[in-house]
Amino acid sequence: MYYFIVNKVSGNGKACAIWSEVRKVLETREIDYEVFFTAQPKHATAIVKNLKKGAVIVIGGDGTVHEVINGLVGFDIPLGIIPAGSGNDFARALKIPKDYREALDRILRGKSKAVDIGRIGGEYCVTVIGVGFDGQVAQIVNDSKHKKWLNVFRLRKLQYIISVFKVLFGFKPVDMTISVDHQEIVMKNVWLIAVANFPYYAGGMVICPNAKGSDGLLELCIVHGMSKLQFVRVFPSVFKGNHISHPSIKMLSGKQIEIDSTPAMVVHGDGEIIGQTPIKINIEENALHVV
Numbered sequence: 001m002y003y004f005i006v007n008k009v010s011g012n013g014k015a016c017a018i019w020s021e022v023r024k025v026l027e028t029r030e031i032d033y034e035v036f037f038t039a040q041p042k043h044a045t046a047i048v049k050n051l052k053k054g055a056v057i058v059i060g061g062d063g064t065v066h067e068v069i070n071g072l073v074g075f076d077i078p079l080g081i082i083p084a085g086s087g088n089d090f091a092r093a094l095k096i097p098k099d100y101r102e103a104l105d106r107i108l109r110g111k112s113k114a115v116d117i118g119r120i121g122g123e124y125c126v127t128v129i130g131v132g133f134d135g136q137v138a139q140i141v142n143d144s145k146h147k148k149w150l151n152v153f154r155l156r157k158l159q160y161i162i163s164v165f166k167v168l169f170g171f172k173p174v175d176m177t178i179s180v181d182h183q184e185i186v187m188k189n190v191w192l193i194a195v196a197n198f199p200y201y202a203g204g205m206v207i208c209p210n211a212k213g214s215d216g217l218l219e220l221c222i223v224h225g226m227s228k229l230q231f232v233r234v235f236p237s238v239f240k241g242n243h244i245s246h247p248s249i250k251m252l253s254g255k256q257i258e259i260d261s262t263p264a265m266v267v268h269g270d271g272e273i274i275g276q277t278p279i280k281i282n283i284e285e286n287a288l289h290v291v
């Protein structure tokens with residue numbers, strides 16, 4: 001049985017249009033399915049927790065995937081994705097085709113792959129967890145009045161860039177204590193720390209190019225000790241992952257990460273706001289099966 005979770009809000013309505021095409025294919029091919037439409041944020045997690053045997057297929061973006069994995073982890077149910085969001089960073093990392101027909105074919109072939117996931121307390125994240133500047137940008141993106149029309153024109157990257165400049169204006173880097181596998185470092189004037197299971201966030205920015213998602217490790221990108229002007233100059237290089245050689249950017253990797261800051265900073269996971277520092281992140285190896 002295939003359980004489809006459709007978020008009508010994803011990609012500004014794209015998920016609904018894709019679902020109506022997918023439904024036709026399923027009926028023509030006489031494939032057993034059930035469909036659920038999310039009615040509000042977090043609904044996807046609740047739906048998935050009540051499912052039994054089968055596969056869960058998300059028609060949506062990273063936010064919907066985030067909510068679904070938070071209901072799936074620990075159950076032996078594989079996840080499929082038909083990308084329909086505006087960012088689709090998890091689908092990008094897994095090289096899931098953008099075309100719904102090809103994505104559906106891949107799901108129906110049924111070959112599954114185990115991937116790691118990050119855990120912060122009771123919350124699971126599959127792509128990137130961001131602390132500091134990133135958390136504030138995610139907060140603005142999620143509240144943005146402009147989100148809807150920028151999504152219409154597929155201008156997700158522009159939406160992030162606008163939000164980056166909004167946060168940049170008032171942002172003050174802070175001191176953070178970072179522990180990676182129990183090795184503690186104190187860093188001054190930290191802009192952001194991204195803790196990545198997979199390389200992409202914000203609709204294709206390659207923040208941690210060496211994150212693999214199936215090597216049992218989280219990759220960290222720490223941006224520190226930069227002036228605003230330097231930050232603006234370095235920023236474009238993140239679209240190709242070329243920022244990592246900059247002297248004010250430190251890349252680390254490990255399995256157990258702890259981050260604290262003064263003052264407390266906002267934290268996002270998979271682009272959703274999940275809390276503030278201090279945080280502890282662990283990697284759960286091979287905890288999710290993706291078809």
Ligand SMILES: Nc1ncnc2c1ncn2[C@@H]1O[C@H](COP(=O)(O)OP(=O)(O)OP(=O)(O)O)[C@@H](O)[C@H]1O
Pocket residue numbers: 007008009010011012038039040041042043060061062063064065067084085086087088089271272
């Ligand atoms: N019926 C609903 N009404 C309003 N919001 C919803 C509803 N169902 C789910 N949501 C919320 O919609 C948000 C956006 O979903 P999603 O992330 O899939 O789309 P997106 O933002 O277009 O894509 P991406 O995250 O890949 O950029 C999620 O945070 C989810 O909580």
